[in-house]
Amino acid sequence: MTLPVELRHDETFVLNLGPQHPATHGVLRVKLTMDGEYIVKAEPVLGYVHRMHEKLAEAGNFAQFMPNTARMDYLHALAFNQGYALVVEKAAGIEVPERAEYIRVITVELNRIASHLLWWAAFLLDLGGFTPLLYAFDDREQILDLLERITGSRLTYCYMRFGGVYNDIDDEFITGTRDFIKRLRSRMPSLYHDLVTHNIILIKRIKDIGFITAEQCRKYGATGPVARGSGIDYDVRKNEPFSIYPELDFDIPVYNECDSMARYMVRMDEIEQSLRIIEQALDKLPDGPVQAKVPKLLKPEEGYYYSAVETARGSLGHRLICDGGKTPYRLKLRSPTFSNLSLFGEVAEGMLLADALAFMGSLDLVIPEIDR
Amino acid sequence: METSIWRPILYLVGIMAFAGLNAAYLGWCERKGAGRIQRRPGPKEVGFAGLLQPLADGIKLMTKQLMVPQGVDGIIFRVAPVIAMIPAITSMVVIPFSGNIQARAMELSVLLIFALASLGMMAVLLGGWASGNKYAIISSARAVSQNLAYEIPMLLTVISIVMISGSMNLRDIAIDQQGGFWHWNIFRFENGHFLYMWIGFIIFFICSLAETNRAPFDMAEAESELVAGYMTEYGSMGFGLFMMGEYLNIVVGACLTATLFLGGWDCPFGLTPGVWWFLLKIYVLIFTVIWVRWTYPRTQIYRLLNLSWKILIPFSLVNVLVTAALIKVF
Amino acid sequence: MNRIEKTQVALAALFPEGENEPETVTPVEGDEAEEAVQTGQRQPGVQPTPYEKHGSHLDVLCENEQVVDIAGVLDKEGFFLETISGVDWLKQEQLEVVYDYTRYDHELCRVTVRTFISRTDPELPTISSVIPGANWHERETFDFYGVNFSGHPDLTRILLPEDADFHPLLKDYMP
Amino acid sequence: MQPLVFSPTPNPTLFSVEGIVGIIFLLTVALVIFGALVAVNSHRLVRAVSGLAICFTGLAGVYYFLLSPFLAMMQLLIYVGAVSILIAFGIMMSTPEQQDLPGNKHISKLAGPLGCSVGALFFAGFSVLGLNTQWQVFPRPENASGDIEAVGKVLLTTHSMVFELISIVLLLAIIGALVLARRGRN
Numbered sequence A: 001m002t003l004p005v006e007l008r009h010d011e012t013f014v015l016n017l018g019p020q021h022p023a024t025h026g027v028l029r030v031k032l033t034m035d036g037e038y039i040v041k042a043e044p045v046l047g048y049v050h051r052m053h054e055k056l057a058e059a060g061n062f063a064q065f066m067p068n069t070a071r072m073d074y075l076h077a078l079a080f081n082q083g084y085a086l087v088v089e090k091a092a093g094i095e096v097p098e099r100a101e102y103i104r105v106i107t108v109e110l111n112r113i114a115s116h117l118l119w120w121a122a123f124l125l126d127l128g129g130f131t132p133l134l135y136a137f138d139d140r141e142q143i144l145d146l147l148e149r150i151t152g153s154r155l156t157y158c159y160m161r162f163g164g165v166y167n168d169i170d171d172e173f174i175t176g177t178r179d180f181i182k183r184l185r186s187r188m189p190s191l192y193h194d195l196v197t198h199n200i201i202l203i204k205r206i207k208d209i210g211f212i213t214a215e216q217c218r219k220y221g222a223t224g225p226v227a228r229g230s231g232i233d234y235d236v237r238k239n240e241p242f243s244i245y246p247e248l249d250f251d252i253p254v255y256n257e258c259d260s261m262a263r264y265m266v267r268m269d270e271i272e273q274s275l276r277i278i279e280q281a282l283d284k285l286p287d288g289p290v291q292a293k294v295p296k297l298l299k300p301e302e303g304y305y306y307s308a309v310e311t312a313r314g315s316l317g318h319r320l321i322c323d324g325g326k327t328p329y330r331l332k333l334r335s336p337t338f339s340n341l342s343l344f345g346e347v348a349e350g351m352l353l354a355d356a357l358a359f360m361g362s363l364d365l366v367i368p369e370i371d372r
Numbered sequence B: 001m002e003t004s005i006w007r008p009i010l011y012l013v014g015i016m017a018f019a020g021l022n023a024a025y026l027g028w029c030e031r032k033g034a035g036r037i038q039r040r041p042g043p044k045e046v047g048f049a050g051l052l053q054p055l056a057d058g059i060k061l062m063t064k065q066l067m068v069p070q071g072v073d074g075i076i077f078r079v080a081p082v083i084a085m086i087p088a089i090t091s092m093v094v095i096p097f098s099g100n101i102q103a104r105a106m107e108l109s110v111l112l113i114f115a116l117a118s119l120g121m122m123a124v125l126l127g128g129w130a131s132g133n134k135y136a137i138i139s140s141a142r143a144v145s146q147n148l149a150y151e152i153p154m155l156l157t158v159i160s161i162v163m164i165s166g167s168m169n170l171r172d173i174a175i176d177q178q179g180g181f182w183h184w185n186i187f188r189f190e191n192g193h194f195l196y197m198w199i200g201f202i203i204f205f206i207c208s209l210a211e212t213n214r215a216p217f218d219m220a221e222a223e224s225e226l227v228a229g230y231m232t233e234y235g236s237m238g239f240g241l242f243m244m245g246e247y248l249n250i251v252v253g254a255c256l257t258a259t260l261f262l263g264g265w266d267c268p269f270g271l272t273p274g275v276w277w278f279l280l281k282i283y284v285l286i287f288t289v290i291w292v293r294w295t296y297p298r299t300q301i302y303r304l305l306n307l308s309w310k311i312l313i314p315f316s317l318v319n320v321l322v323t324a325a326l327i328k329v330f
Numbered sequence C: 001m002n003r004i005e006k007t008q009v010a011l012a013a014l015f016p017e018g019e020n021e022p023e024t025v026t027p028v029e030g031d032e033a034e035e036a037v038q039t040g041q042r043q044p045g046v047q048p049t050p051y052e053k054h055g056s057h058l059d060v061l062c063e064n065e066q067v068v069d070i071a072g073v074l075d076k077e078g079f080f081l082e083t084i085s086g087v088d089w090l091k092q093e094q095l096e097v098v099y100d101y102t103r104y105d106h107e108l109c110r111v112t113v114r115t116f117i118s119r120t121d122p123e124l125p126t127i128s129s130v131i132p133g134a135n136w137h138e139r140e141t142f143d144f145y146g147v148n149f150s151g152h153p154d155l156t157r158i159l160l161p162e163d164a165d166f167h168p169l170l171k172d173y174m175p
Numbered sequence D: 001m002q003p004l005v006f007s008p009t010p011n012p013t014l015f016s017v018e019g020i021v022g023i024i025f026l027l028t029v030a031l032v033i034f035g036a037l038v039a040v041n042s043h044r045l046v047r048a049v050s051g052l053a054i055c056f057t058g059l060a061g062v063y064y065f066l067l068s069p070f071l072a073m074m075q076l077l078i079y080v081g082a083v084s085i086l087i088a089f090g091i092m093m094s095t096p097e098q099q100d101l102p103g104n105k106h107i108s109k110l111a112g113p114l115g116c117s118v119g120a121l122f123f124a125g126f127s128v129l130g131l132n133t134q135w136q137v138f139p140r141p142e143n144a145s146g147d148i149e150a151v152g153k154v155l156l157t158t159h160s161m162v163f164e165l166i167s168i169v170l171l172l173a174i175i176g177a178l179v180l181a182r183r184g185r186n
Helices: A053-057 A063-072 A079-091 A098-126 A131-151 A171-197 A200-206 A214-220 A260-284 A338-342 A344-348 A353-362 A367-372 B008-039 B053-063 B074-094 B109-131 B134-167 B170-176 B197-211 B236-261 B274-291 B301-329 C004-011 C030-041 C066-076 C134-145 D016-043 D044-063 D069-094 D112-130 D150-155 D162-182
Strands: A013-017 A031-035 A038-045 A303-311 A314-322 A330-334 C047-048 C060-061 C079-090 C094-103 C111-118 C123-125 C147-150
Touching: A013 B134, A031 A353, A031 C066, A038 A098, A038 A344, A053 A063, A053 A330, A053 A353, A063 A079, A063 A098, A063 A367, A079 A098, A079 A303, A079 A314, A098 A171, A098 A260, A098 A353, A098 D044, A131 A171, A171 A260, A200 A260, A214 A338, A214 A344, A260 A353, A303 C094, A303 C111, A303 C134, A314 A338, A314 C079, A314 C094, A330 A338, A330 C079, A338 A344, A338 A367, A338 C134, A344 A353, A367 B236, B008 B053, B008 B074, B008 B236, B008 B274, B008 C094, B008 C134, B074 B236, B074 D044, B109 B134, B109 B170, B109 D069, B134 B170, B134 B197, B134 B236, B134 D069, B170 B236, B197 B236, B197 B274, B197 B301, B236 B274, B236 D112, C004 C047, C004 C060, C004 C066, C066 C079, C066 C111, C066 C123, C079 C134, C111 C123, C134 C147, C147 D150, D016 D044, D044 D069, D150 D162
Parallel strands: C060 C111, C123 C147
Antiparallel strands: A013 A031, A031 A038, A303 A314, A314 A330, C047 C060, C079 C094, C094 C111
16 A cells, blocks of 8 residues: 555545454454545455355265354354254254253353353444453353353354253253352443443444434344344244243343444343343253254255244344255355344445444444354 | 753753653553453563563563555654654653752743644654555544644643743742642632632543543544554554653643642642652552543544533633633632 | 235235135145145245244245345335345256245244246346345355346355355355 | 853853753754755655754744743744644645655756855855844843743733734634635535
8 A cells, every 4th residue: 555545536535444453353344435534335345254154064964064053153152053953953853852942042041141241342342442341251251161061162162962952951050050140130230331331431422323224124134133223123032932932031122222322232131131031941940851862864854944043143044955865955044144234334324434333343243154 | 050960961861761661660550550440460470560561561662673564654654653752751851840859940831841742743643644554544633633622622721720820830830839739729719719620620631631642532543443543554662652652641741730730749738748749649640541541432533522622622711711800800 | 814824915916827826825734735845846836834844934936037026025015035045956957046034023924935047047136126135145146156136236256255256055066 | 940041151061061052052953954954855745844843843942042932832832733733734634645746847957056056145145244243242131031921911012913913813714714624514
């Protein structure tokens, strides 16, 4: 780059945000056409961590793809585990023991809290607040310790099996989880809300910024907290109940403000709802096996299958097409942030650079999940 | 006139040592303070409680190669970090550390500090420009508009202090506040200045945060937006000098605040005034700056400018008017 | 009339031939429906599918040009596009493009729209003019299968490098 | 405190306050000349502005030695801190590229020698004048230390007209800047 500022006749210049930039949390690149500090046009450029997982799925048998699922959304890996397990169980007609379902829900919700905590930390980092990052990591660490006990890994889990889970939970996990719930509940009001949520600078930074209408959400297929921040009451756990969610009592937080603050509040409330879910699931936890009898090599019958789960970022869909063989003939992943990010270009137009980055943070992007 | 050569030399060495130690150890203080605020220990490996960490950092920075990327304006790129250091060190000359520790009690010392501060802005501007990087240019543009915007309320507040003290000499201003905290400008209760100068103090403190590019006003190096702002292309000691210049600016700002508002070297209860009180005050102020930095998120450049033009400048103007009126009446 | 039936009626209007109209509007649990879905050999039209089994309420097989009209109808009915997936049926020498739609409200209705295109000259009209969110999904399908979406505003590589000259999800692709 | 002035002692040693002051004086003069040369000879606009800023800084030093510390501070504050920065800012925001200024090839070959000889003539003339004039020794000016009260009095009595005129100029400048800045907005 020899020219510091490339001015065209219409006085705009191109700013290349990424693929290595502190605010893109990974290797996303956004080509920004700027007029001063205002964004004239924003084009996300994807694919820097594309690994062709869908082709890999076609290369092995059904069980062999399970570890790959966690490599996509490394923040909510258990939901990806669960989504893949669900679609294969649907195709192969496998019944899951009840205890396994409860364990799945408990671990997935714990993982969801961990994911939201990390989002919160990274979002505050985008806004220039470094301290909340360490507070959130402190809590997240507790979750990772708990999950490590039963799943064996801390980030890229491969915990679910077709027809159950890999490992039963023990009493230590249950008491640890209960302690964690108590701990997070006591820390939420002071550390999270008093320090950050009610902070005037934060409110001024994200209130009325990044306005997404419900119609825009629908046109772009946005789901998860992005849609719920725009007044859309859509959560796969309620709208299309799976697993044991219908038996549990929890609310879906919905905010009508459509701005970054609304998305922020949705996620903060979701942490509390997840705590509720875990608590109830622990109370109701039945005895029994955690793994159904399943043949080693699955051969689901020919057909089209679709199943969705709710990850921390929105609706994750698996479109599975089988030809009766022992490998998935076609496995397409509908990753939530892929759709959520496609909004960015339209909404970021005319925004200030700083606001656009705050808005991008509020979308909660996990790049490997977009690029797959 | 006593013309001993030793006095200037001693002050030269003293100021350089004070500046150097502050520049190095404020980095340590910042990291330790941030660590405590974030419930972690901070640096602790090198030396006792990490006290040798600045030395290690310094050695590391100095032994690294000074990279001059292709396409930059070489001379200006190399000179800019030096310019960043000059005004901060030079300002120390006129700061009254105590009644008898001051290199030079210039009649216009307040003015000198502000004149030099504007020189520091030049360093940011030139460094950003010479880097030939778009982020650096945006950052420079931000830094200049921010500094211009905050210099005005800062100077206006200082004018009201100068009117009260009747002098631009920092030493005279400090002497004017001797004899207990009720004489300090922030709590001033004489000549009709009924306890409103704390408004000026707050304005001044906010402005000094903005002028020294500290969070929540660190627009020029907003790392989540502009990578590292004007320092993006700098490494090794070029970066080190910018960092040290920034810390020294904080020290100068704290010294100025302590002298203008907090009675300089005066003891709050009128006992044993001396340099220790001055140092205590400036380090409390510096700690506050660090505390703010690690507590608040960053604001946004347009809100920052609005804060100055729409709130601080009107308030400081009214402050000047009220002060003038009260001086006239009483 | 529940949501599924309403959608079915709305979509059936696009298929004027009488023989494709389903006799009943309740989900068919019979073997014929099952078989028809799975073989992919049936006539174009709307067909209810067992949700418990396939995760979809309506299965729409359509002609290539109809995808835009269907997208329009579904858009008007308040659906949003979940995803677009390509499938390479190497033995049958054709490609299939599957569109998944669903709705935000609590009356669950998932619609699968499928269309078969030639494998040698894959071309489809774009639906990004109706549903802007389809833009990236179509680019992805182009990226992986080489499906040419005519009328697409910016049909370039999205996940693969911009100078890639292959379509890796085709079954006969050898790296 | 007295401002630094040359000592009346005729031959101060180098290692004394007077000697160092003398060196500093020579440095400020050198700074003025160096800055001016950079400003004139540089092919890059930003370097030229930097030279200008250096020149202004040196001038501030010269003012200080001329017993006008207030003027020196103002020189720093306004010319270095505001004018140079605004010029640099303006260049930064408006130059399409960091181009080298094109050397003007249409200047006659006579221009160099002519300019040099005119300069030499002026230099010689002023030197003769300076050496031959009987310089009067004026008493120290009253406000040599930059006492703020004295400055205020002078500004509002002797030079009140100039002072007011400057405010009008500044007001016009502010209005002009506002007009220019608001043009792009709705």
